[in-house]
Amino acid sequence: MSESSFLPKSLQLSKSLKLLSNGFLSIWCLIAVFPLLWITLMSLKYPLDAFSANPLVVIFGPGTLSAGASINFFDLLLVILWVVVAFLGIKRWQAEKNLGSKNWLYLGISIGWLFAAVALTELSATLREQLGADFFLSTPLLGMTTEHFQSVWIEQEFYQQFFNSLFVTTGVVSISLTVGTLAGYGLARSGSNWAFWILMTALVFRALPHSVLVSGYLPWFINSAEWLRPIFGEATLTLYGQPWAIIVVLASINQPFTIWMLRSFFQNIPRELDEAARIDGCSHGEAFVRVIVPVMWPGVLTAGLFSFLLAYNDYLVAALLLDAQNQTMVPAISGYFNRETTSTDQVEAVAAAVSITAPLFVLVMVFQKQLVSGLTQGAVKG
Amino acid sequence: MADLELRNIWKSWGDFVAVRDFQLEISDKEFLVLLGPSGCGKTTTMRMIAGLEDPTSGEIFIGNRKVNDLEPKDRDVSMVFQNYGLYPNLNVYDNICFPLKVRKVLKAEQDQRVRKAAGMVEINDLLDRRPAELSGGQRQRVALARAIVREPNVFLMDEPLSNLDAKLRISTRAQIKNLQYELKVTTVYVTHDQTEAMTLADRVVVMNQGEIQQVGSPLEIYDRPQNVFVAGFIGSPPMNLIEGSIQDGQFVCEMNKGFPLSGPEGPIALGFRAEDAEIVSEGGQLKGLVYAMELLGDATLITLRIGGGLMCVKMPKDFRAKMGQELAVFLKPAACHLFKTDSGLRLNQS
Numbered sequence: 222m223s224e225s226s227f228l229p230k231s232l233q234l235s236k237s238l239k240l241l242s243n244g245f246l247s248i249w250c251l252i253a254v255f256p257l258l259w260i261t262l263m264s265l266k267y268p269l270d271a272f273s274a275n276p277l278v279v280i281f282g283p284g285t286l287s288a289g290a291s292i293n294f295f296d297l298l299l300v301i302l303w304v305v306v307a308f309l310g311i312k313r314w315q316a317e318k319n320l321g322s323k324n325w326l327y328l329g330i331s332i333g334w335l336f337a338a339v340a341l342t343e344l345s346a347t348l349r350e351q352l353g354a355d356f357f358l359s360t361p362l363l364g365m366t367t368e369h370f371q372s373v374w375i376e377q378e379f380y381q382q383f384f385n386s387l388f389v390t391t392g393v394v395s396i397s398l399t400v401g402t403l404a405g406y407g408l409a410r411s412g413s414n415w416a417f418w419i420l421m422t423a424l425v426f427r428a429l430p431h432s433v434l435v436s437g438y439l440p441w442f443i444n445s446a447e448w449l450r451p452i453f454g455e456a457t458l459t460l461y462g463q464p465w466a467i468i469v470v471l472a473s474i475n476q477p478f479t480i481w482m483l484r485s486f487f488q489n490i491p492r493e494l495d496e497a498a499r500i501d502g503c504s505h506g507e508a509f510v511r512v513i514v515p516v517m518w519p520g521v522l523t524a525g526l527f528s529f530l531l532a533y534n535d536y537l538v539a540a541l542l543l544d545a546q547n548q549t550m551v552p553a554i555s556g557y558f559n560r561e562t563t564s565t566d567q568v569e570a571v572a573a574a575v576s577i578t579a580p581l582f583v584l585v586m587v588f589q590k591q592l593v594s595g596l597t598q599g600a601v602k603g
Numbered sequence: 604m605a606d607l608e609l610r611n612i613w614k615s616w617g618d619f620v621a622v623r624d625f626q627l628e629i630s631d632k633e634f635l636v637l638l639g640p641s642g643c644g645k646t647t648t649m650r651m652i653a654g655l656e657d658p659t660s661g662e663i664f665i666g667n668r669k670v671n672d673l674e675p676k677d678r679d680v681s682m683v684f685q686n687y688g689l690y691p692n693l694n695v696y697d698n699i700c701f702p703l704k705v706r707k708v709l710k711a712e713q714d715q716r717v718r719k720a721a722g723m724v725e726i727n728d729l730l731d732r733r734p735a736e737l738s739g740g741q742r743q744r745v746a747l748a749r750a751i752v753r754e755p756n757v758f759l760m761d762e763p764l765s766n767l768d769a770k771l772r773i774s775t776r777a778q779i780k781n782l783q784y785e786l787k788v789t790t791v792y793v794t795h796d797q798t799e800a801m802t803l804a805d806r807v808v809v810m811n812q813g814e815i816q817q818v819g820s821p822l823e824i825y826d827r828p829q830n831v832f833v834a835g836f837i838g839s840p841p842m843n844l845i846e847g848s849i850q851d852g853q854f855v856c857e858m859n860k861g862f863p864l865s866g867p868e869g870p871i872a873l874g875f876r877a878e879d880a881e882i883v884s885e886g887g888q889l890k891g892l893v894y895a896m897e898l899l900g901d902a903t904l905i906t907l908r909i910g911g912g913l914m915c916v917k918m919p920k921d922f923r924a925k926m927g928q929e930l931a932v933f934l935k936p937a938a939c940h941l942f943k944t945d946s947g948l949r950l951n952q953s
Contacts, residue, residue, distance in 0.1 A: 496655050497688035499675045501749070502705035511705070515692045 264572035268564035282364025291361035369572035392468035393532035405483030423477035462544035486520030605666025612661035639810035681750040720752035831947035843914040857910020862888035879938035887931025
């Protein structure tokens with residue numbers, strides 16, 4: 222970063238200390254990123270390589286290579302190119318000052334870029350045919366196969382779990398943010414003693430083990446057909462086993478935290494903004510929607526990300542409450558591991574595990590700027 | 604354009620009374636300044652006019668319309684806040700335009716009015732900046748432009764200059780005065796700075812502990828303070844107040860034998876301004892020891908210790924005195940103000 226060159230003398234490190242701290246940092250980064258890197262490598266190899274005791278075998282995959290699944294130098298180049306351009310594009314988007322209507326343009330470009338990935342695979346295949354296997358660019362380099370991913374996503378229909386997860390997270394995030402912003406704003410602006418006690422109660426609920434909430438809701442979900450019938454008529458479903466049920470439970474687990482977090486964001490917004498808006502012609506509600514929420518946007522996004530993570534990574538609630546066909550991704554993966562019939566199944570489980578981290582990467586990359594400002598500044602000054 | 608009336612306004616939070624029986628009529632196009640130390644209820648009074656607080660009792664009229672039950676947006680007032688209150692996510696243009704957008708003014712008219720308002724406060728070249736990229740003075744001018752763009756009935760200004768540095772304060776002060784003259788809008792201005800009050804106001808309301816102390820033109824307030832509080836609050840340095848008593852037609856106080864002074868017998872506070880007194884070698888009425896000598900450039904301020912109290916005398920710029928030296932002060936009899944010691948009220952009506 223460029224700021225480092227403007228560090229005051231008092232904060233500058235001596236050469237040796239700098240070397241030491243950078244060395245430590247790199248080792249730490251390696252350790253932190255290792256599990257993710259390793260399962261990614263494993264998921265791309267045949268079981269023979271993936272479970273080898275020799276790490277070099279896992280990395281280069283000679284067994285996979287000899288089985289005929291490989292990438293060549295040219296493929297590797299294309300992959301690197303694709304990733305670098307995507308990264309630069311995101312950087313560019315983040316640096317844009319007045320986005321406004323340009324957001325749609327960027328959305329279009331990113332969808333186009335996903336299609337470009339398909340086109341590039343085709344291009345690589347054609348080139349291999351044209352140049353022949355002897356040309357240096359098309360010599361097989363590493364053993365690599367996408368077979369396990371195909372098997373997981375297409376044959377075993379992992380996309381169903383993906384859509385279940387999508388449904389649950391969307392539900393949890395929208396409920397958490399709607400209730401959280403309204404409650405956070407109300408509690409931040411209210412001078413009443415009740416506000417304090419509501420916050421304290423929320424804290425207690427936050428401290429409860431998740432399984433307590435689940436067992437509290439369980440009888441109601443099982444009997445839901447009976448008590449919901451007067452409202453929804455004969456077609457009422459039993460909530461137990463449905464994604465709706467875990468949306469309710471996860472939202473209630475998550476709600477105290479979002480309320481607390483959003484409240485502290487709202488407290489950092491000067492009351493003068495509400496007042497200025499109201500004098501400028503807004504009603505109370507309009508002032509909230511047109512002035513306060515736009516200023517709060519980084520905070521809303523940050524709270525939204527945490528809600529998303531909770532819902533996305535939840536294992537306990539989903540495992541306890543959901544039917545097999547409504548399973549979300551995380552409990553489904555544990556299902557893959559437990560199956561344990563062949564070693565191929567194991568690698569498929571690893572491939573599924575790798576798959577569910579990808580959306581998290583995309584999310585953090587896209588909202589990086591807003592998240593950082595939401596996490597660091599907190600205060601929004603006029 | 605409207606006049607403004609506050610009838611018997613009270614505001615209290617629990618036991619704490621912030622504003623006590625506030626009664627005032629403000630005429631159309633008047634520049635009224637609410638002046639007082641912090642916590643005196645001046646800002647609360649203004650917020651009640653704006654509709655940001657509800658009075659505990661009493662009635663507020665804007666242009667003969669009772670506004671007690673109206674939302675701030677329906678009162679047709681605009682306000683400039685101490686901390687500017689700009690919308691940080693909007694650029695300057697959109698900040699100024701916001702009141703017009705909310706009130707659904709025609710698009711074509713919006714642009715023309717925003718540019719006119721921005722021109723009046725000279726920020727035309729800043730329109731696409733964000734508030735965070737502006738200096739304090741520029742931000743305050745944006746806030747002013749946002750207030751004038753709507754052409755409201757009443758302007759409310761809550762210590763708009765207190766966050767600016769001294770030099771900028773003087774130029775912005777002149778700008779506000781000029782704007783009010785050009786726009787001819789009734790203005791209520793809250794400040795704790797008496798210089799601002801003096802320079803801007805058509806009429807000043809001095810407040811203390813929720814009560815009106817005196818209402819009058821800046822000159823009246825300066826020349827004829829109605830009580831000890833106003834006397835001690837207005838003026839730089841404030842009026843000298845010397846506790847003593849009148850016995851047999853003579854004013855007696857610590858360190859002084861007495862000099863003839865007409866007034867009721869008994870304990871009394873004698874007030875006079877630094878510029879109405881003079882240090883003389885002969886014929887002075889009051890004696891004191893030099894406590895401090897301050898050079899102001901255009902004058903020299905001599906502070907004398909007189910018993911337990913201090914008094915200030917303004918002398919020509921080349922006047923010098925030794926510390927601790929005993930000096931005699933001559934008071935112009937016509938410039939003496941007498942106040943009751945117990946109630947603090949003014950005694951002589953001259």
